[in-house]
Amino acid sequence: MSEAAHEDPLIGTVIADRYRVDEKVGDGGMGAVYRVEHTHMRKRLALKVLHHDLCSYPEIVARFEREAMAAANIEHPNVANATDFGKLADGTFYLVLEYVEGLDLRQLLQRDRYLVPARAVHIALQVLGALGRAHELEIVHRDLKPENILLVEKDGDPEFVKVLDFGIARVPVGALGAPRTSGDKPLTKAGTVYGTPEYMAPEQALGQQVDGRADLYALGVLLFEMLTGVRPYDDVDKVALLGAHVSKPIPRVSSRAPRDQYIPEGLELVITQALAKQPDDRFQSAGDFAGALLDLGFEAPLPIIRHPSRNADKSGAFSLGADSRPSAKIRIDDRVPAETAPTTPQESLDSSRQAPALRPSPSPAPESPLPPAVAEPTRGSRVPWVIAALSVLAAVAAVLVLRRPDQVAPATPIPSATATAATATDTATTDATSSAPPSSPSANAKELALRALGRVASGEIEGGVKDLEALVVKYPTEPAVLRAMAQSYAKGKRPGDALGAIKKLVAVSPESASDPLLTPIFEDALADPKAADDAVATLVGPLGKPGAKLLYETAFSEKAPAAARARATKAVRDPKVAKNLPASIRALVDLRLATACPAKKTALDKNKKALDADALPLLQSMAKPTCGFDHKQPCWPCIKDLDVIIKDVEARK
Known part of the structure; x- marks a missing residue:
């Protein structure tokens, strides 16, 4: 044993x-x-x-x-x-x-990074099949995420979907045959949020009543993540993350996709509609969503599946009733009328639906002032999230201070152990209300900083800045106050003062050097002729390697403002600046600036030992054979040992 x-x-x-x-x-x-x-x-x-x-x-x-x-x-x-x-x-x-065994979608994305459109659509259509049947029974999943989507091999399909974990689903007891009693109480109180913040619809984040359209929003986030390897919103702070779902503009999928990933415009529009802030602007049913995906005409293996039956399969085990025929390829031109077509995963969605015309993307939510009081959420990682709606609105104001979307590393996922081991334990718990008193001076400082940010977000920049300057005097070592001060100065077009606040922040909280909320502040400062030199000095000085990395990323980013890119590029080319960069960043700069194959090879040979994990995306893109007349030839044919170099760098991670 x-x-x-x-x-x-x-x-x-x-x-x-x-x-x-x-x-x-x-x-x-x-x-x-x-x-x-x-x-x-x-x-x-x-x-x-x-x-x-x-x-x-x-x-x-x-x-x-x-x-x-x-x-x-x-x-x-x-x-x-x-x-x-x-x-x-x-x-x-x-x-x-x-009992089913396979990879969950989180593990698949960790392995493959992202999926081609046909593959992502194939998975999404099967999820929509499951959601369509659940919604027909008035069951709303409310916690759709990669860990709850299992991919198994079945009937020739290596990525047959099993949706797991209805642990926080909204289930109408009476509708499922169990009579309601006077003792039946709703399990979710008004103003309470259940789910996983990264995948929450705006109305769910605000603690409002949700229906099946919240699940469709979550699937929109999943499609975005499958196609790009990142989520549309990924703030580290969970309250700010919920605020992003409520108020931030919807990013284009193509703006976040890897360079070698092509996103058809039709698919872009489908995802934009799925991520609409208002439920009425989204697809109104899983059938509508599936119809729009099918109308894109992707060829993807979709097994023909009949309704569950009680027939035994060849092993004598209980059968789910899947048709034993090999998987079929479905295109919009090949679909047959509903009354004659065999039952497919999407047929149970809505047999009478017509695929809708896609509506334009709705306008982002207008900026709104912060409510008078905000509760500091309790941090928890393995119990369900409960956050009062007013806390979320406070975060909205903080998020609106930033002019551009944040570049945030994906949150560390908790992969499912097995097919059925996905539980509701990734979802967190806090029981905070807007009237809860601050539990400590630090909590009070954070609350006051959020209020001041709310004034800035609503246009009262001068008043918000004065409030924060007073808070800095009272709480000179509180990171939340100093961060808010930097954000507010940046919003008020005072990049020099914003940099001063960042220096103080990093002095009391060195880990803040990696805070993605600082990225747009530095980009603004680099774009300002009067602040650019100070920005460079701050990035390669007090911020250490995270700052040097940000300078490098800005120099070679397609998303940073042109003026910021130009000054960052000039800085990393300057030998006086370069000598203050960590060896790993200098190696990346040399590699980027070398354009011809021999120069690239020389840069690699010179810096081989200095390259670290930050170099892997660049090295992996260099290794892809995407050049030549057929786009299948090596782009750097003179570098014969690129695979070996990549393995060496991976081994040093």
Whole structure:
């Protein structure tokens, strides 16, 4: 018996006289997942067990029950099916689910970085099939994210979708056959936010009532991420992130896509409509969304799937009813009328729908002043997020201070352990209200800084700046105040003062040198002839390597203002500046500035040992054979050992 089996008393036992527990395959903040075998049917299943200490919380138990009801009633081939629900002898609740193995979408994107459009659309259409059936039953998932989309091999399709984890779904109990009682209470209070901030629709971020269109927004974020490898909004601070969903303009997919990724304009428009701020401006059903994707005419392997049946497959196991024919290629020209077409994953969406004409992108939300009080959210990483709507509105004001979208590294994902191990544990919890008093002087300083930023965002720049200058006197070492001071000076077209605030910020909080909120401030300063020299000196001095990296990235960025690019390029070419750059950044500059193949090879040979992980994107793009008349020839044929260099750099990460 393994060491894990000795540690876990469930392993080796038989539950409910029929489920033999063989192995633990996942563990999270809400519960554990086991691989079990039905002893009578010889069928492998997954057993999800709620942690015993959580079983005393009625709301958590109710959510577990709702997950069971949702997974049992949706009955769609693209949803992991639930077959049983009950209690162990000690009162712990368990849920029995279909057992499936594969990669979740997060793991796939970590491996492949991004997907070509046809592949992304293929996955999205299957998700829409599952959502269409769920929405038909008035079930709203509310936590659609890469960790909850499993990709398995089925019927010749290597990326057959299984949507997981309806743990925070909105489920209409009465509509699923269970009679409502007077004791039934809604599980989500008004003004409360549940879900994962990176994928929340604006109305969900504000704690408002949501319907299926919130799931369609989340899928729009997923499509954006599949095509680019990044999310449309990715602020590190979760409250600011929710504010971005509410108020920031929708970025173009093509502006974030890798250089070798082509985004058709039609697909761009579909995603823009899916990400509309107002639910009425989005697709109104999963069927509408699927119709718009199908009308783009991508060729993608879409297995023909019939409704779930009770037929046994060749192994004698319970079948989901998938058609055994090989996968078919579907194009808009090949579709047959609905009344004669076989059932497909998208057919259950809405058989009567017509693919709508795409509406223009809605205008971004107008700037609005900050409410009078803001609660500081409690930080948590493994319990559901609960944030008062007023906190989000405060963040909106802070976000609006910045003139351009932030360039933020993706949040570290928590991959699912197995097919059914995705739980609601990535979603966080805070129970903050707008009237909660600050818990510390630091919290008070942050609240006051947010209020001042709100004045700046609403146009009262001079008043907001004065408020913050007074706060800096009172809280001279509070990073949130100094950061807000820098942002407000930048908004007031005072780049020199903004740089001074940044120097103070980095002096008391060195980790702030990597804060992406500072990027647009430096770009503005570099574009200003009077502040450019000070900006360069700050970047290669107090900010250390993060600053030098930002200077390098600005010099070679297509997104930075032209004046900022020009001054940054001039700076990195200057030997006096270059000598203050870290060796790894100097190596990147040499590599970028070398345009001919022999010069590129010389730069590589000279700097081979200095290259670090920051060089990998450039090296990997150089290694792609995209040149020549057929766009399949090496672009740097004189560099024979590029693959070896990449492996060496990866080994040093």
